[in-house]
Each structure stands twice: as structure tokens, then as C-alpha cells.
Amino acid sequence: MNYQAIREACYEANRKLPATGLVDLTFGNVSVLDPDSGIFAIKPSGVDYDALTPENMVLLDLDGRIVEGELRPSSDTPTHRRLYCAWADQGVVSVVHTHSRNAVAFAQSGRDLPCLGTTHCDYFNGPVPVTRIMSVNEVDGDYEWETGNVIVERFADLDPTEIPAILVQHHGPFAWGTSANKSVENARALEIVADMALKSLALNPDLTGAPDHLRNKHFFRKHGASAYYGQR
Ligand SMILES: O=C(CO)[C@@H](O)[C@H](O)COP(=O)(O)O
Numbered sequence: 548m549n550y551q552a553i554r555e556a557c558y559e560a561n562r563k564l565p566a567t568g569l570v571d572l573t574f575g576n577v578s579v580l581d582p583d584s585g586i587f588a589i590k591p592s593g594v595d596y597d598a599l600t601p602e603n604m605v606l607l608d609l610d611g612r613i614v615e616g617e618l619r620p621s622s623d624t625p626t627h628r629r630l631y632c633a634w635a636d637q638g639v640v641s642v643v644h645t646h647s648r649n650a651v652a653f654a655q656s657g658r659d660l661p662c663l664g665t666t667h668c669d670y671f672n673g674p675v676p677v678t679r680i681m682s683v684n685e686v687d688g689d690y691e692w693e694t695g696n697v698i699v700e701r702f703a704d705l706d707p708t709e710i711p712a713i714l715v716q717h718h719g720p721f722a723w724g725t726s727a728n729k730s731v732e733n734a735r736a737l738e739i740v741a742d743m744a745l746k747s748l749a750l751n752p753d754l755t756g757a758p759d760h761l762r763n764k765h766f767f768r769k770h771g772a773s774a775y776y777g778q779r
Contacts, residue, residue, distance in 0.1 A: 550581060550584075550586055550588065550606055550614075550615065551601070552581070553579045553580070553581045553586070553587065553588040553604075553606075554588050554601040554602070554604045554606070555601050556579045556588070556641075556726075556727045557577060557578060557579040557588035557589065557590070557601075557604045557727065558588075558599055558600065558601040558604055559727065560577040560579065560641070560643070560727035560728070560730070560731050561575075561576065561577045561590045561596060561599055561604075562596055562599055563731065564577065564596060564643075564645070564731070565596050567731065567734075567735050568647075568738075569645040569647040569734055569735060569738055570596075570645050570646070570647070571646065571648075573593055573594065573595060573596070574645060574646035574719075575643070575644060575645040575646065575647075576589060576590040576621040576623055576627075576643070576644050577589075577590060577641065577642070577643045577644075577727060577730065577731065578590070578621075578624075578627040578641065578642050579640065579641045579727045580631050580635060580639075580640045580641065581640075582635050582640055585608055585609045585635075586606055586607070586608055586614055587606070587607060587609075587627065587628070587631060588604040588605070588606050589604065589605055589607065589620050589621050589624055589627055590604065590605075590620075590621050591603055591604070591605050591616070591618035591619060591620060591621070592618070592619045592620060592621050592622050593619075594618065603616070603617070603618055604616065605618055605619075605620040605621075605624075607620060607624065607628065609628060609631060609632055611624070611625065611628055621644075623644045623694070625691060625694070625695055626642075626644065626694040626695040626698070626721065627642045627644070627695075628695070629694075629695025629696065629698070629699060630642050630695060630698065630699070630721070630723060633695075633699045633702075633707075634707050634723070637707060637708055638708065638725045639707060639708075639711075639723045639724070639725070640724075640725060640726065641723060641724050641725075641726060641727040641729065641730035641731075642721060642722070642723045642730060643721065643722045643723070643730045643731055643733070643734040644719065644720070644721045645719060645720060645734055645738075646719040646720075647719070647720060647734070647737070647738040647741070648738075649738055649741035649742040649744075649745055650714060650719065650720040650737050650738050650741040651718075651719045651720070652741070652745060653675075653677065653714050653741055653744075653745075654677060654714040654715055654716055654717065654718060654719050654720060655716075655717055657677055657680075657716050657717075658677060659674040659675065659676050659677050659714070660674060660675040660677075660714060660737070660740065660741055660744055661674050661744060661754070661755060661756050662674055662756050662757055662762045663740075663743070663744050663747050663748075663754055663756060663757050664740075664743065664747075664757050664761070664762075665757070665761055665762070665764070666736075666739065666740055666743060667740040667743075667744070667757075667762070668757070668761075668762040668763075668764055669736070669764075670711070670712075670733060670736040670737070670740070671709075671710045671711070671712060671736075671737075671740070672706075672709040672710055673705075673709070673710055674756070675710060675712050675713065675714060675720075675737060675740075676701050676702075676705065676710070676713060676714065677701075677713075677714040677715075677716050678697040678698060678700070678701045678713060678714065678715050678716050679697055679700075679701070679716065680716050680717060681693050681694060681697050681715070681716070681717075681718070692718075694715055694718065697715065697716075698713050698715065698721060701713060707723065711723050711724055711729075711730075711733045712733055712734070712737045720734065720737055720738075722734035722737055760775065763775060
């Protein structure tokens with residue numbers, strides 16, 4: 548089986564992370580899933596973005612077994628894998644993790660990122676939620692945070708296609724999408740609206756959210772604006 552397409556897409560997405568301003572050092576990783584084979588490519592752990600090639604992407608199956616690759620896969624691989632297991636059937640084929648600073652500020656504060664304006668609701672149909680605090684588990688003499696579990700648990704009553712991002716408490720954001728480009732775009736949008744929200748809340752700490760009629764464009768698209776007034 549030739550996995551060159553996901554190798555290339557994964558390489559391109561990881562290579563462009565530094566220019567987006569979302570990553571410091573190597574605090575960011577992108578993966579890309581081939582939904583037909585259930586194989587995904589992910590950035591190798593700790594490798595500088597300038598040293599990446601399509602060939603040094605690591606390929607794994609959804610059981611977590613390395614299929615191709617000499618280098619150690621990202622330390623966030625279990626989380627990427629968990630999200631594919633939960634949501635690949637809803638079209639999620641790429642996951643991004645960064646420590647982008649404004650989104651991390653909300654994650655570290657334990658606060659959902661509120662929908663304060665139309666920029667936010669262009670990408671996220673509601674507040675971007677923060678997870679509960681993770682526990683740590685002993686795994687084969689090592690340890691593993693239950694990052695993927697707390698994300699999927701938090702989305703038990705949310706639609707990951709409507710809100711394609713999460714804030715892992717005391718860690719940072721994960722975003723996802725229907726392509727590598729879309730997942731990186733969603734990660735960028737998250738950081739932009741987190742920056743806007745921080746500044747808006749500094750100017751007006753009483754803010755809780757934008758008025759309904761300014762954040763319900765998803766409702767308008769589905770039902771028409773006139774239905775909105777009938778609904779109230
Ligand atoms: O937060 C952590 C590690 O604590 C990771 O998210 C790193 O920031 C990226 O790790 P690699 O992808 O290089 O393994």
C-alpha cells in the first residue's frame with residue numbers, strides 16, 4: 548500500500564506550522580488519516596520543522612502500531628489516534644495540536660473560550676470547551692495522560708463537526724478538520740479568537756457571550772432568519 552498522499556499532506560501541514568505563529572520550539576504536531584485504510588501519518592517527536600521530510604513522517608494504524616517509520620511518533624500520538632477512533636466516521640481526517648499562547652491561557656485557566664462575536668461563530672458554533680483535569684495512568688512502566696479520553700468525554704453532548712477544537716485543561720488546544728489544511732485553519736482561527744476574547748474580556752470583564760442573533764448564523768443557514776424570530 549502506498550501512503551505517499553498522507554505522508555505529503557502531513558509533511559506540508561507540519562512544515563507550515565512555524566509560519567502560522569502557532570508553535571514555539573517544537574510544541575506542535577499535525578496528523579493526517581487515510582480513512583480507507585485506517586492508517587495515519589504524524590510528525591516525529593521532537594524533530595525540528597526544518598528537518599522534516601515526507602519520508603520521516605511516522606505511519607501508524609488505529610491500534611497504535613507503527614506501520615512505517617524509523618523515528619518515534621509525536622508524544623501526542625495516542626490523542627490523535629483516540630480522536631480518529633471516535634470521529635473519523637464524521638469526516639475528521641486531520642488533527643492539530645499546538646501550545647498557541649492565547650488558547651493555552653484559556654486552557655490553563657480552566658475557562659471555556661466564549662463566543663463573543665461573529666469571527667468566533669464563523670468557525671465554532673458555540674463556546675470552545677475546556678476539558679476536566681486529566682488523570683495520569685501507569686502504562687507499561689511509563690505514564691500516559693488520558694488526553695484523548697477527556698476530549699471525547701467532553702464532546703459526549705457536543706458535535707465535533709460544529710465545534711472543531713477543544714482546550715485540554717493545563718495543557719493546550721487540539722483542533723481537527725476534514726483535511727490537513729482545514730485542521731490547521733481551525734487551529735489558527737482558535738488562536739485568533741482566543742486573542743480577541745482575552746482583549747475583549749480585559750476591556751469588559753462582564754462579557755459572557757455575543758447576543759444570540761449575532762452568533763446563530765448556523766441556525767440561520769439551517770432554518771432561515773425569519774424562523775429565528777418565530778423561535779423566540
Ligand atoms: O506538550 C507536549 C509534551 O508535554 C507535546 O505536545 C509537545 O509539545 C510536542 O511533543 P512532540 O510532538 O514533539 O512529541
